[in-house]
Amino acid sequence: MMAKKEKQFWPIEGVTRSEVIKSQNDTRFNFLRTRKSRRLMIAGLSLLTILVALSSALPTKASSYVGTLGGLILLIGYLLLRTSVRHIADSPDELLDERQIALRDRSYLHSYRIISSVFAILLVALFIRIDLSENAIEISEWWGTGTWFSLIMLMAGLPSMVVAWLDKGEDEI
Amino acid sequence: MLHSMSRNQEEPLFNRIEAARNALGISRADLAKLTDVHYQTIGYIERGEYNPSLALALRIAKALDLEVSEIFSTKPFRKEAK
Numbered sequence: 001m002m003a004k005k006e007k008q009f010w011p012i013e014g015v016t017r018s019e020v021i022k023s024q025n026d027t028r029f030n031f032l033r034t035r036k037s038r039r040l041m042i043a044g045l046s047l048l049t050i051l052v053a054l055s056s057a058l059p060t061k062a063s064s065y066v067g068t069l070g071g072l073i074l075l076i077g078y079l080l081l082r083t084s085v086r087h088i089a090d091s092p093d094e095l096l097d098e099r100q101i102a103l104r105d106r107s108y109l110h111s112y113r114i115i116s117s118v119f120a121i122l123l124v125a126l127f128i129r130i131d132l133s134e135n136a137i138e139i140s141e142w143w144g145t146g147t148w149f150s151l152i153m154l155m156a157g158l159p160s161m162v163v164a165w166l167d168k169g170e171d172e173i
Numbered sequence: 174m175l176h177s178m179s180r181n182q183e184e185p186l187f188n189r190i191e192a193a194r195n196a197l198g199i200s201r202a203d204l205a206k207l208t209d210v211h212y213q214t215i216g217y218i219e220r221g222e223y224n225p226s227l228a229l230a231l232r233i234a235k236a237l238d239l240e241v242s243e244i245f246s247t248k249p250f251r252k253e254a255k
Contacts, residue, residue, distance in 0.1 A: 096211075097209070098210070098226055099210070
């Protein structure tokens with residue numbers, strides 16, 4: 001147990017040492033830590049990510065509503081999911097025990113595989129657009145701010161989603 | 174799914190942590206504190222869903238004042254007569 005008191009771990013969606021310690025001992029949000037809650041959050045966040053990603057394809061006004069509101073819910077959902085898994089995916093070794101470290105590492109392996117598949121699909125879509133632009137679906141019709149936001153949220157939240165999927169609900173332990 | 178996290182999937186590891194813990198009258202949370210792990214991890218180990226490292230197994234044994242071989246085994250423990 002080293003580190004400065006309020007050291008921020010990870011550059012983007014980091015956590016502080018005190019946040020992790022608090023989260024590890026928290027009981028207030030145990031209702032979010034059941035298997036059912038976790039699965040519901042994963043399903044909701046996945047659907048919302050897709051919806052926000054494709055929001056630019058909607059008519060202008062609807063696009064802005066879906067994008068903004070969906071993006072906000074996505075952000076809140078992501079924060080709740082992190083709480084649900086006690087920040088395991090974002091914490092460094094020194095704040096986790098050996099099972100949690102193994103779980104976190106496994107979640108990054110799966111996340112990498114999922115993210116690379118998503119990017120492979122997007123690259124293929126871009127390739128089709130470049131090479132067959134005459135007949136292909138025009139990517140610019142649906143690629144917008146919502147798509148960027150969804151991709152960023154996916155990269156930030158996927159490890160926690162995988163942890164929530166792999167870890168049993170705490171009600172079953 | 175979490176079974177796939179075990180260090181040795183082929184050979185299950187049996188334990189009698191719960192019985193030893195109950196004999197001493199300590200909770201999972203107490204044992205977790207004594208062994209410096211999260212209480213959920215103790216639950217996973219008790220249920221045989223996570224095989225601890227040797228270091229953790231030794232810490233658990235020490236906390237329960239027993240030998241590692243008295244708590245962990247590759248063969249099921251005989252049920253103790255009540």
